[in-house]
Amino acid sequence: MSRKIGIVGSGLIGRSWAMLFAGVGYQVVIYDIEAKQIESALVDIEQQLKSLEKNGLLRGKLNSSQQFACIKGTNKLEEAVRDAVLVQECVPENLELKRKVWKGVDDIAGPSTIFSSSTSTFLPSLFSDHLKNKKNIVVSHPVNPPYYVPLVEIIPAPWTDPAVAKKTRAIMEEIGQTPVSLSKEVPGFVVNRLQYALLNETWNLVADGVLDVKDIDKVMSDGLGMRYAFLGPLETTHLNAEGFVDYCDKYANTIYSVSKDFKPLQKWEGPQVGEIAKQLENMVPKDKLQERRNWRDLALTKLSQLKKSLQ
């Protein structure tokens, strides 16, 4: 069986995927339309792998030099796609571009290559209806930063061969990610549907003046989020009573009546955008965003180590 993975698009997400696949010895070929992006991706990946190794954070089964030796760059799409077991597309979030890129891959790929897109918003049916190998399309949606946050949502189009979605899931497990398989495509997939439910309520609570931005974020970071890093919302309910049936007996009416108090859906526009931005920039000035991202990645690494040690 082929052990080759093609990565199309070598930005933030393409680089992370390359490292994850190389971690278990896949031969990874990275293609980008911009030659200098490929060069900078290779330099960046080598540095990241070394620094992860130095800090004891390297994932996978091989050392950093062995992992890096598995990764090559190319400016020819064909070299990335031909005979690949899976092509992971990581080009910018633009539907026309995704359609065009997949057509290019489809013209080269054999019938058994998995077509896996990193898109965070487009349903797979929107960019695969014109492909001869459309039964091979899936979305494998990672969560940023994928090296530290293992979840991957696998989403089929209506015409995807179930065996393709199953094989993609097995590959994601093999590289140490945590796949979940949606039975069908739904807008927002699941991560963003849950995230948007939460964001909509934060918007309305700020609009009502119930809490300011800093405190509303604390509700997650020092409250609910601490549980949710270990247990999902449903298992949480199961533990918060004598099982789920008891939880429903005790709390279903409360959930229903509080939920009826939710304000209607609002568009994120108008003066509140500026107000939230101002409060956020007080918390994290825009010139300190990268510093804060680095801190977030370090915190996520420590969290993933803790989670592993508790398994």
Ligand code: NAI
């Ligand atoms: P990025 O902008 O960092 O990288 C995109 C890369 O694609 C660039 O290197 C660019 O030169 C290259 N590219 C542009 N046109 C191309 C073409 N025709 N052929 C080959 N390469 C081409 O973007 P990023 O953040 O890596 O996102 C990639 C995908 O991953 C998007 O679909 C995005 O929605 C998705 N995603 C992004 C997340 C994030 O937090 N950044 C999280 C989850 C998914």
